[in-house]
Amino acid sequence: MMRYENLETCPFYQRKMSINYAAGSLYRRIYCEQDKTKCARYKVSSKLEKDKVPIDLYPNMQDRADKIFSEHT
Numbered sequence: 001m002m003r004y005e006n007l008e009t010c011p012f013y014q015r016k017m018s019i020n021y022a023a024g025s026l027y028r029r030i031y032c033e034q035d036k037t038k039c040a041r042y043k044v045s046s047k048l049e050k051d052k053v054p055i056d057l058y059p060n061m062q063d064r065a066d067k068i069f070s071e072h073t
């Protein structure tokens with residue numbers, strides 16, 4: 001399997017966003033390492049621009065991602 005390129009630069013995957021250890025590990029596994037298309041950060045960065053991704057947007061924040069879309073489309 002090809003390595004997903006955002007892993008090197010994403011602040012969430014690089015542990016630069018505050019989150020407890022268990023949740024961080026779980027999210028990295030289910031979003032970053034299994035299905036990036038379900039990640040709120042990935043959705044915003046792929047449909048809009050990377051600078052539209054708030055620093056405090058976590059992978060599970062689908063409702064917030066939808067709100068960002070509605071504000072920018």
Ligand code: SF4
Nearest residue numbers: 010012032039041042
């Ligand atoms: S899946 Fe989401 S949190 Fe994980 S590296 Fe990609 S953009 Fe970052």
